[in-house]
Amino acid sequence: MSALQQALKEYLAMRRALGYKLEREVRLLPQFLDYVQQRGEQHLSSETAVAWATLPRSAPGWWSARLRMVRGFAVYMHQIDPGHEVPATDLLPCASRRATPYLYDEAQIAALMQVAGTLRTPHRVATIQTLIGLLAVTGMRIGEAVGLDREDFNLATGCIVIRGAKFGKSRELALHPSTTAALRRYLRRADRPAPMADVPPLLITIAGTRLLKCDAQRTFKTLTRRAQIQARSGSCRPRLHDLRHSFAVATVLDGYQQDEDVGRRLALLATYLGHVDPAATYWYLSAAPELMHLAADRLDRHLTAAS
Incomplete structure (x- = not known):
């Protein structure tokens, strides 16, 4: 293992300890170091960083994100050895990736719940309606909702515990009694499938598996069409988030x-x-x-x- 590879291992461990998940960095930064090694360099340079970041010639929108990952590691290395260069923040164009939020009113949320009733099976209907209702009244992230286990919901206290969320944080959400009652009805459905996993998920598919984020988003897109909820502009389109x-x-x-x-x-x-x-x-x-x-x-x- 080279000195740079060892430093990267320590850098990622430090960032994880601070609560970052680093899914992309774990995959891409070793590729960057392989590129540095192929060029026969012992120190990080802005020129090499930009050259690596722009390797996917057909994806310029992704370049600045790749360079940003390298910059974070370069800042860490520069503190250890000033011979490592830190790429400037304006070397590559950074297109805005944030969409304009689509704010739903109560009538639109009610329409989404209603058209969810057109889904294929009664249990599928109940699962998607529960997901939409839970997101609407708690504001939790989609990944947090589908990641909930059955044991994370305490019927007695009317609280949900979200574990290991963004930055590794956990928190407890107090629910309105009507939300608690809706979750109770969902969990006690006669057609609720037996879970395939040892730890039962809260939101479960008809196959007994955990509801996936991509499945929920795809279904929500279908529901917005059926409810005739249309985009307000090119950057403001209805999303589950x-x-x-x-x-x-x-x-x-x-x-x-x-x-x-x-x-x-x-x-x-x-x-x-x-x-x-x-x-x-x-x-x-x-x-x-x-x-x-x-x-x-x-x-x-x-x-x-x-x-």
Whole structure:
């Protein structure tokens, strides 16, 4: 094992200890070091980093992401040996990869639940309706929802535990009694299949396996067509993940409408969503003009009272 390979092993171990999953880095950074070795180099250079990052000639949108992975490792190596170069942040174009959130209203969510009733089997209907309802009222991530085990739901306390989520964090979500009742009905269905795994999943397919994220997203796309929920623009298309955005916006809107301390509610929302940095929560709220209107109205009332 070369010195660079050993350093990469230590770098990945350090990042994992901080809670990062590093699925792409584990696969791609060793390929980058193989490329460095093929060029007969002992130190990381910006030239080699860019050359490797742009190897997939047909995928320029992926170049900046590859270079960003190298840059993180290069920063680590530069602290050990200044002979390693850190690529500048503007060497390759970085196209925005974030879609504009599609905010669903209550009528659209109800329509999605209704058209889910057209799916093939009664248990499939119940599973997809439970998934949509759970995402709409908790704002959890799709991967978190399909990753839930049966034992993660405590019927007695009405809470769900999300384990090993983003950045390796776990959290407990308190559910509304109506949500608890809906989950109870789903779990007690007479047609619930026997699980294929030793640890039963909460959301289960008719084959007794865990519902997969790709399956849920594909089914949701079908449901949006049947419910005639259409894209608002090229960058604002209905996605399953946008139920999380809708939950965040609805939570803050309710705070304004109830004339509550929205700052306090934002702090609670960030915790509930599992955000390490509050800035991530602000991203979920940035595309809602309704929030801007209510915030401006509250500011106007405050300034009027002060004068």
